Every structure is written in C-alpha cells, then in structure tokens.
Amino acid sequence: MTLPSKLPDVGLTIFSVMSQLAAEHRAINLSQGYPDFDVSPALIDRVVHYMRQGCNQYAPMTGVPALRKAIADKAAALYDAVYDPETEVTVTSGATEALYAAITAVVRPGDDVVIVEPAYDAYEPAVRLNGGRAVFVPMTFPGYRMDWEQVRQALSDRTRLLILNSPHNPTGSVFTAEDIAQLKTLVAGSDFFILSDEVYEHIVFDGRRHASMARDPELRRRSFVVSSFGKTYHATGWKIGYCLAPAPLSAELRKVHQYLTFASNTPIQMALADYLARHEDHLGLSDFYQEKRDLFASLLGPSRFRPLPCEGTYFQMVDYAVISDEPDTVFARRMTIDHGVAAIPPSVFYHQGNDHRVLRFCFAKNDATLKEAAEALCRI
C-alpha cells in the first residue's frame, strides 16, 4: 500500500543530514545545536533519587505540581509575570511538543499564521498539518532584525497566530525594547495570538535583557510562551519543556497535550523541580556562553570567515563570501567532506532558500573542539 503524504516536500531535517555527513567523514560537528557539556551531577543525582524512590509512573497530565510551581516562581522572579501553576503552566515533552500543541490548539483550516524567516524548522509543518497557511516575513539581511512594517503588511483578518522567536535560532539576534514597543503597536486592536519560542531565554549577551512576552501584560494575555530545560541544563536529550499561557489558552493547549503525549517523564520533572531553585545554574548561562562566543570569534580572527553579530543563543552566523560563491548548501557539504567541519546552511530556514553566503556554527562545545574546528577553518 502507498500512503499519500501529508508533507510531501518534507525529508530528513538538515540537522540529521549534516550530522550524518559529519559522522561519515569524521568531521567536527558544529552543525546540530546540542551542548557538549555534562549535565550537573547534582541534577543527575536527583533524577536517580526519584527513580529509586519509585516515582516511575505517569506524571499528572499538566505536569508535576512542584515543577509547575517552580516554573511559575521563575516567571514571577525574572519577568514579573503572575502565572497560576494550576491553570496556566503546562509541562510538555520538550519545547517541540509545546509548539505543536499550541499551533494545533489555535490554527483551524483556512487560518493564516505569520512566520518570521529564517525560521526554526518545526513551525511550518505543524501549521500545514492543521490546515493553516504560513505567511512568511523575512528578517532584514545582513543585520537580521525584525522588519515590523513587513509584519504589519502580512497581517490580515485571516491571521490567527504570529510565531516569534527571541533569542533567535539561527541568527542569534535578540529582541530590543524597541521591538517590543513596535509589536505592542501592531497588536493593538487585533485579535490574533502569539506563539513565542523562548528556549534560549537564559542565553543573552553583553548585558542585554531577554524580552519575554510574559513581561508585558498586553502581550502576555494573547501569548503562548514556550521554553525548554534542554538548552538550560545541557540536557537536550531529556526533552522536557513547558508552556506558559493565560488559563483559557492553556485549557485548549492542554486538550491537545492530553492526547499527544498525555504526560512527560516523571523522575526528571521531580528532579527539575528541586533544581530550578538553584538560580546560579540558569542565570550563569549567559556568561558561560558569552565566553564561548568570544573565544570562537577570536579563533576565527585569522581566517577568511567573518563572524556576524551574535546577541544570544549558542549559534554564530559566519559570512564566507570572500572564500566562495557557492550556495550555502553546497559549501557546507564541501566544508564537511574536504575540511572536516560541519555547519548548517541557513538557507534551509527559508521557505524559498536564498543566496546569502552565510553558515551557522554551534559553539556550545568544549574549548578544545572549538580550537580544532577553528584551526581547520583558518586553513580554508
């Protein structure tokens, strides 16, 4: 039997393709965005503790109460935002599940969803599977800033949802206070929702402050704010995330979550609940990654690659225009095979590709790995 595909143009993600190529050619893998660092032994001890205590059955559908409370406390402390842990905080199996559940809860056939490009690859297929239509708005190039006038032009009475992401993957750009002011002007008098992907909320550089949708009451009332413990605790494989949203929005998200995964990993939720109070772990992350960013950029100094501004996340966009005129997909492949370093070609984050000569490197790696990679890049 054959099955007519609901996503005929979707293949293996670029992350799998580049990681596979890196493995085949024994290249240093700076493509996929996962950290090289160990999870804190204290956090692992808590997980083991709860497993041995017998906390191995289904968690409550909405999440372990202590973790929901700890998440609400964090939102209050960092963003001055009051979320009720009972009705407005939902623990999910990674941010990916929260994004899918939010999109499914909101989008109906015929709805438009505005997506800013370059865009993380999970958004658009979820919109399409729910019968929605993605309307793409590019960031400026090469500055990678929001173009709010273009966003305004993309809005119509069919718009149900605007998907935002700051700190931004892949560009590393971060919303400013001016972005938030422009967004507030844009939403005034409208009734679309916002899905705000904030998984890199704790990785912002040079004294910037993360502009969470939770911080502003006007934006908060229409927003699903999604985050993930994977990025924060070097534990992307644990797949625990969460969504903050006002009670009526959370109620609809939970209806989807209930039948998508029902509940997420119990002992890890219990451990994270204990651990979240240790603010030094998430609040020290910006400094930790800022040093990595600066090290990688300085190691690239003698090379012909030109690092672009990076304000947050653990991704560095790098211009290679003086080295090659090849499209980024071709150059990234050749760099992996011939020079032993894998990166992501950002054109795949655009629905129609582009002709920018830029690659995305993940610098969430040990210094020795970054040095080895940079030495290879300096030889190109």
Ligand SMILES: Cc1ncc(COP(=O)(O)O)c(C=O)c1O
């Ligand atoms: C922007 C963005 N959103 C969501 C995710 C997925 O997060 P999780 O691993 O918690 O599902 C990622 C992971 O790379 C990401 O970069």
